[in-house]
Amino acid sequence: MGGPRPDSGPAVLVDTGGEARLSGDWTLRALSAVLPRLRRELAAASAAARWDFGAVERLDSFGAILLWHAWGRKWPETAGLAQAQRRVVERVAASAGRLLPGSVRFGPVDAIVLLGGALLDFRDHALGFVALFGRILLDLFHLARHPREWPLLEVSANMHKVGVKAMPVTALVGFLIGVVLSYLSALQLKIFGADIFIVNILGLGVIRELGPVLVSVLVAGRSGSAMTAQLGVMRVTEEIDALAAMGISRTLRLVLPKVLALTLAMPLLVLWTSAVALFGGWVSAWVELDLSLGFFVETLPAVVPIANLYIGLAKGAVFGFLIALIACHFGLRVRPNTESLSMNTTASVVSAITMVILADAVFAIATRSIGVPA
Incomplete structure (x- = not known):
């Protein structure tokens, strides 16, 4: 398989051996124009065990997010990443929970926490109300x-x-x-x-x-x-x-x-x-x-x-x-x-x-x- 041309867009190709080969510029600017097509290609290649990044020219956090979620939020068996590319993907993996939070279930502990917060707020308002009433009484005495x-x-x-x-x-x-x-x-x-x-x-x-x-x-x-x-x-x-x-x-x-x-x-x-x-x-x-x-x-x-x-x-x-x-x-x-x-x-x-x-x-x-x- 020949290498991609320098002006080629981002692409994902899966060879007969089940290896996914990435090529092109994987940045926000380059990915925006071909994002629907690239999502389909990543979905088709998601089961690949080996990923080759040799033809990837540049990789930013947006491209790393696409890859991380295509991998099911876990590293594949083999990922031929350069050192700089690996650092970008590792940062995305560390912050994936904050970038795309999953569904949070409301449980009994959450209900107790909400009730406690409401009681504390009520206590603060009651104390402030009584303090204001006391200041008014002092003003009347004055x-x-x-x-x-x-x-x-x-x-x-x-x-x-x-x-x-x-x-x-x-x-x-x-x-x-x-x-x-x-x-x-x-x-x-x-x-x-x-x-x-x-x-x-x-x-x-x-x-x-x-x-x-x-x-x-x-x-x-x-x-x-x-x-x-x-x-x-x-x-x-x-x-x-x-x-x-x-x-x-x-x-x-x-x-x-x-x-x-x-x-x-x-x-x-x-x-x-x-x-x-x-x-x-x-x-x-x-x-x-x-x-x-x-x-x-x-x-x-x-x-x-x-x-x-x-x-x-x-x-x-x-x-x-x-x-x-x-x-x-x-x-x-x-x-x-x-x-x-x-x-x-x-x-x-x-x-x-x-x-x-x-x-x-x-x-x-x-x-x-x-x-x-x-």
Whole structure:
């Protein structure tokens, strides 16, 4: 068999004795043009026991990868490699597992490792949350001794952002929820001739449960995410570090005003949204059941004890405190990159909504015998 011409492309020939003879330039540039054909030739020659590299002009890592996988990731019985060529193939063989990783099976040990990692992450978040709450308490003690340092302007500005600006969207959603709840209830009450009990369902459902939870979900998605993003951007732009360099407490000027503002604004938003939701429920009841506004207003205080209103307002204050504290906690954990900002903003909203639902369950158990007519 004659030797290949200097300008010939890479090729694999198997002679009658079962020996595979390689020729040409086995580099990325030369192999790219003939790769499909060369893969077929390597597959046909994969069973060869002897490989002759005498006519190979150059060999790089790409060509070595093709050969290594054609050999089934193990050395053939005989490989006539030059010393430089052998070093290239040996490097590829050593790193083959990293270049083309095989399938990894998920076993019980992996599940335990994931569970342990999640528990450690939860512990870190819990400790950070408690530490932030402790710093807020220390700031309150400091302000009690130095009343002139109260950040009243910051609290007022945050109340405007989280309270006044949230009124339109909470009113719209509350009205629609009231209409839907009243309409669905009216369809069932008509069947049993219990039309007047629509006031009981709307009153207890909206004032005690639906109003606080609905407002909390909206505020967590609207104001909670904005708080986290604001603090996160300040971390990215190093504004918080600048405050620390000037000796200004970040919790006193950034965290405390947000927590106080949302804690004070949430009961008012709950009252506002519940009132609009009850109005929407009456509109639907008026259309479906011909229920007058006078009867609705007179019956509501009689069938819904005032304790339910107090419970709803208390839920609003607690939910607002939790949402603001969680939002600030995740905002201060943002690292100086955009990916961390998006991840912590998402985690803030999800965690706040989850904590609101858990706190509502605790309220339901603690107040199960309060404000519920026998």
